[in-house]
Amino acid sequence: MNSPGETAPQAAEKLRLTDLTVTFESEGKQVPVLDGISLTVAPGEFVCILGPSGCGKSTLLNVVGGFLRPTAGKVEIDGREVTGPDPRRIFVFQERGVFPWLTAEENIGFGLDGLPREERRERVRRYVELVGLQGFERAFPHELSGGMKQRVEVARALAMNPDMLYLDEPFGALDSITRMTLRRELLRIWEAERQTILFVTHDIEESVQLADRVVVLSQRPARIRRVVEVAIPHPRDLSSRQYLDLRDSILAEIGLAHQV
Amino acid sequence: MRAPKDRGAVLLPLLTAVVLLGLWQIAVVLTHTKVFPPPWAVARALGELARKGVLLSYIGDSLFRVASGYLLALAMGIPLGLAMGWYAGVALAMNPVVQVLRPISPLAWIPVSIVLFGVSNLATIFLIFLAAICPIVVATMNGVRSVPRMYLQAGRNFGLRPAAVLARVVLPAALPQILVGLRIALGISWLVVVAAEMIAVDSGLGYLIIDSRNAGKRYDLVLAAIFLIGVIGLALDLLTRRIERMPRVRWGFRTD
Numbered sequence: 477m478n479s480p481g482e483t484a485p486q487a488a489e490k491l492r493l494t495d496l497t498v499t500f501e502s503e504g505k506q507v508p509v510l511d512g513i514s515l516t517v518a519p520g521e522f523v524c525i526l527g528p529s530g531c532g533k534s535t536l537l538n539v540v541g542g543f544l545r546p547t548a549g550k551v552e553i554d555g556r557e558v559t560g561p562d563p564r565r566i567f568v569f570q571e572r573g574v575f576p577w578l579t580a581e582e583n584i585g586f587g588l589d590g591l592p593r594e595e596r597r598e599r600v601r602r603y604v605e606l607v608g609l610q611g612f613e614r615a616f617p618h619e620l621s622g623g624m625k626q627r628v629e630v631a632r633a634l635a636m637n638p639d640m641l642y643l644d645e646p647f648g649a650l651d652s653i654t655r656m657t658l659r660r661e662l663l664r665i666w667e668a669e670r671q672t673i674l675f676v677t678h679d680i681e682e683s684v685q686l687a688d689r690v691v692v693l694s695q696r697p698a699r700i701r702r703v704v705e706v707a708i709p710h711p712r713d714l715s716s717r718q719y720l721d722l723r724d725s726i727l728a729e730i731g732l733a734h735q736v
Numbered sequence: 737m738r739a740p741k742d743r744g745a746v747l748l749p750l751l752t753a754v755v756l757l758g759l760w761q762i763a764v765v766l767t768h769t770k771v772f773p774p775p776w777a778v779a780r781a782l783g784e785l786a787r788k789g790v791l792l793s794y795i796g797d798s799l800f801r802v803a804s805g806y807l808l809a810l811a812m813g814i815p816l817g818l819a820m821g822w823y824a825g826v827a828l829a830m831n832p833v834v835q836v837l838r839p840i841s842p843l844a845w846i847p848v849s850i851v852l853f854g855v856s857n858l859a860t861i862f863l864i865f866l867a868a869i870c871p872i873v874v875a876t877m878n879g880v881r882s883v884p885r886m887y888l889q890a891g892r893n894f895g896l897r898p899a900a901v902l903a904r905v906v907l908p909a910a911l912p913q914i915l916v917g918l919r920i921a922l923g924i925s926w927l928v929v930v931a932a933e934m935i936a937v938d939s940g941l942g943y944l945i946i947d948s949r950n951a952g953k954r955y956d957l958v959l960a961a962i963f964l965i966g967v968i969g970l971a972l973d974l975l976t977r978r979i980e981r982m983p984r985v986r987w988g989f990r991t992d
Contacts, residue, residue, distance in 0.1 A: 543889055563895035573886045576987035577908040586904075587894035618987045636894065 489555075490640070490672045491517040491540070496549035498535055508697035509535050512549070515691060515700065519639075520670040524683035526726070527693030533676045534644055536698065540674060541567045541642050553640070563587060565640040566633035570649050574617045574625050574632070580604070581613040584631045603631040606665060623654035627661075634665065643675045647682070659685060663710055680730075684723045685712060692729055702729050773956035778963065781956035790944070795964065798933065798940040801857060802925045805864025809921065813869045814914065817876025821910070822902060827877065834873055842867035842928045846935050859936040860929060867928040868921035875917020879910030912980070912988020919976040926969045941965050 496513040499506050509532040517523050527533045538544040540551050542561040551558040553565070561567070566587075575583055585600045604613055607627040617625050626646060633641055647655040663686065666673060677683050683690045690704040704726055708718055757775045764774040773781070785791040820827040820834075842863050853859040883906050891905035933942025941961050948957035980989050 541893070543892075561889070561893045561895075563893065567889065567893050569886050569890070572884070573890050575887065575890075575905070575908070577911065577984045616983055616987065 488518050489516050490519040490521070490553065491515075491674075492552045493540070494550050494552070496536070496539060496546050496551065498532070498539060498544070499547045510539070510546070511697040511699050513698065513700055514549075515703075517672060517674070519672055522666060522673045522675065522686060522688045524687035524690045525674060525676045525693060526680060526683045526690050527678065527698060528695060528730075529678055531693050531696050532698035533678075533693055536693075537567070537642050537644050537674060537676050541565065543567075563636055564638050565642065566636050566638040568629055568633050568641060568643045568646050570626070570645060570647075572649075574629050576617045579614050579616055580609055580620065580624075580628050583617070583628050584635050586632055587636045599635055603635045606634065607631040607661065621654075622650050623658060626650065626654075626658060630658075630662070630665075634669070638671060640672045640674070643673065645677055646675075648677070648679075655682075660711075662686070667710065680723060680726050681714075684719060684726065685714065690726065692726060702726075704729075771953060771955055773959060777956040778959045781954070781960040782963070785944075785957065785960060791964075794940050794944050794961075795968065797937075798929050798942070799968070801860045801933075801937075801940065802864055802922075802929050804857075805861040805929075806868050806922060806925045808861070808865045809868035809872055809925075810918065813872030813921075814876050817873040817914070817917075818880055818902065818907070818910075820873065821877040821880025822906065831877075834870060837866070838870045838874070842924070843931050846932065849932075850936055855936055855938070857937065860932040860940075863932045863936070864925045864928055867924045871917045871921040871924065872914075873917075875920070876910065876914045879913030879917075880906055882913065883909040908984065912985050915976070915980055915985060915988075919973070919980070922972055922976055923969070926965075926972055930965055941968075 493513050493515045496510055497508070498510040499508050501507070513536060515523075525533045525536060535544065539546050540558070542551075542558045542565075567573075575586065578586065581600050581604060584603055585596055588596045588599060591599065600613075604610060607630055609624065609627055609631065612620060612624060617628065620628070630646070647658050650658065659682065675683075675686060684704075684706055687706055690706060692701045692704065693699070694701050704722060706722055708716070708722075712719055761774050764772060782791070785794075816830065820830055845863055845866055846859075849859040849862045853862055887905050887909050888901060891901040896904060929940065930942035930945070933940035934946040937943055938947075941964055944961040945958050948954040948961065980986070
């Protein structure tokens with residue numbers, strides 16, 4: 477389909493956002509939410525989108541995921557414009573996206589209808605193991621803790637073998653200990669499977685702990701204020717000078733002195 | 737550990753029943769009434785109905801009518817409610833009809849159903865259908881409309897076509913609310929069948945009440961029929977509550 481000359485320069489580019497603009501209409505008024513967002517993301521890169529609550533970062537993720545058409549600009553993945561959701565790129569919500577009428581393993585196998593039964597069972601088993609849910613395969617979500625539900629949802633996404641994951645404040649509703657554990661597990665899984673990850677958060681620490689690059693958004697309408705490279709290898713030492721400097725520079729960027 | 741509570745759960749209602757029966761007996765004795773039967777006469781009447789062989793056949797007739805009308809309402813009401821909840825156009829077209837029918841007592845339709853179907857099973861089935869369909873449609877529609885956006889988005893994300901989203905996401909997500917509608921509809925159906933049988937047919941528990949009164953003022957039989965209606969109504973309700981505790985819908989009911 478593509479000549480070799482065409483594919484070569486795209487190898488280092490998974491996602492390209494060009495001048496993305498979204499305007500909502502509210503009570504007859506045009507409310508700008510995203511204002512000219514341009515960004516490229518490399519294959520296998522872990523990018524955090526950081527911004528204050530209500531700034532439009534979830535809207536950005538919804539547009540990238542194909543659930544919302546931009547007012548202007550475009551989203552391209554592998555050089556093709558995104559026109560709708562796609563099972564190769566899975567959206568992970570806070571644990572509320574888990575289907576409460578299905579057991580953990582039925583949730584994880586939800587998108588695998590096309591597979592032969594044996595293969596499906598094998599895949600489910602593998603991801604149950606990967607997220608550490610052994611023994612809870614037959615449990616319903618209301619019998620699980622918030623952290624375990626989040627694991628179910630991550631496993632459900634991973635079982636599709638997606639090449640991209642979109643995570644919308646996935647750990648926001650969890651207690652801080654569970655949140656730390658799941659961050660570590662997400663990194664472990666990402667290092668094994670190397671999906672391209674877009675991770676939306678309002679937590680500065682979280683973004684610096686996880687991402688290769690942190691995209692700092694402004695207040696609504698969201699623009700990109702700055703893109704911060706986090707060139708610290710994993711596992712990251714959270715008390716290292718480098719980590720603290722990066723974290724503080726983002727705090728300063730957002731205009732918060734590092735004092736309470 | 738749980739034994740005292742279990743014992744209380746059996747003994748306390750039993751105690752209430754004994755007290756009420758006692759008060760009833762005392763009231764009958766004190767008032768020297770000739771028409772209102774004492775409790776034991778009602779028990780004897782139940783025995784008489786059983787011996788004559790009408791007890792089970794009347795119960796069966798009433799249940800058959802309820803089941804037919806109710807299942808018909810279910811078979812039409814759930815698809816209609818799904819369509820109204822899912823497609824704005826269908827809701828716009830159909831909602832006024834449903835909302836106008838809803839406040840009408842099903843009993844108001846008795847003359848109409850007799851004109852249409854004569855004095856027959858069909859007349860009562862039609863009435864029960866009318867009684868049951870509105871709560872089912874409304875509950876299903878509201879259930880579909882309140883499915884969290886996230887579930888729909890996840891369904892689409894996993895590559896489901898619209899029909900599959902409806903079957904695999906919308907329906908199970910709305911099911912608890914649909915079941916609430918089904919339970920209400922069953923309760924109403926049981927209320928309506930008694931009234932309908934008083935007028936439109938010559939069998940069933942409702943007919944038993946009106947016939948016992950007309951043919952010889954047999955109030956012991958009247959009360960026996962009333963007692964049976966209560967017990968069967970309770971059993972139907974317990975049955976639907978049991979369905980609500982099944983694992984795939986229990987999440988929608990805050991019982992545990």
